[in-house]
Amino acid sequence: MARGRVLVTGASTGIGEATARRLVADGFEVIATARRLGRIKELGRQIGCEFCPADLTDDDSVANLMKFLALQEPLTALVNVAGGAIGVDPVAEANIDAWQAMYDKNVLGTLRLTKAVLPMLRESGGDIVFVTSVAAHEAYPGGAGYTAAKHAEAMIPQTLRLELLGEPVRVIEVAPGLVKTPEFSLNRLGDVDAAQAVYRGIDEPLLAEDIADVIAWTLTRPRHVNIDTVTVRPVAQATAALFAREGTSQGELPSDDLAAADE
Known part of the structure; x- marks a missing residue:
């Protein structure tokens, strides 16, 4: 018997x-969703999950996803991962x-x-789970566009937790x-060399599997336990913009990497 039915964006x-x-x-x-149908279709073939493409920035696309979900067994969890950063412009530019x-x-996505999903989770x-970022709780030069968006996103779970008090819905932020x-820094910076430089000199940055491990942990706690907010960093990171890098002074962050060093 399955432990639950989870939609992962x-x-x-x-x-x-x-x-x-x-x-x-x-x-x-698991039901996997993303914009790229080919990717999630292949994921479904590999791991045996269901899949349905959706662009969460589009109302009609989300409506189609909800029609798909209506034909399935009810969800027991939603894991909001979809998002991303663009550029490293200072506020003045x-x-x-x-x-x-x-x-x-x-x-908004x-x-x-x-x-859309909340009614079914409130019923049963x-x-x-909201996967935000350390950027949702800090600021750093060149990161205002992303930190502003992530701060706003973090207000959704923080407020929702208050509004659902007394109901059987756990609201979790990771x-x-x-x-x-493979893609976060590349999509943000638009250049392979610049993306690779983000991780240069970092002793064991986190991997996606590390965050997946934390998400799985939050979902498998006893029902009376809610993991409100958990921050996860590599040991070599102190803040969104302060790292221990090999070949640099302790805590130094090269300026080219400054605004790209968070998920």
Whole structure:
């Protein structure tokens, strides 16, 4: 018998993909969703999960996902992973379109799906996990567009937890620090060399599997236990912008990497 039925967003790569894999291995039934159908279809073939493509920034796409879910057994959990960062512009040079896109992906996309799924979780009792970032709780030069979006996203679980008090829904936030994934820094910086430089000199950055492990842990606590917020960093990271790097002074962060060193 399955331990639960979980919808995982952003499942085409990185933390979302790793979470889908881990939860299936732990005995959960998983529905993977992401924009790229080919990726989640292949994931489904590999691990035996169900899948349905969706662009969470689009109302019609989310409505189609909900129609798919309506034909399935009820969900017991939603894991919100989808999001991302664009650019490292200082505030004085902010790209308004990039800020808007980050807000749409990280905040409104998360809100859109959470709002749609919430009724079924309130009815039967369930869990909602929000994968935010240390950027949701800190600031650093060149990161204002992303930190603004992540701070806003973090307000969803913090407020929802108050609004659902007394109901059988657990609201969980997992805030990763530096996680080495194939696409996060590449999508943010748009350059392979710049993306690789983010992790240069870091002794064992986190991997997507480390965050998936934490997510699985939060979902498998006894029902009376709610993991409100857990921050996860590699040992070599002290803040969103302060690292111990080989070949540099203790805590030094090269300026080219400054605004890209968080998940």
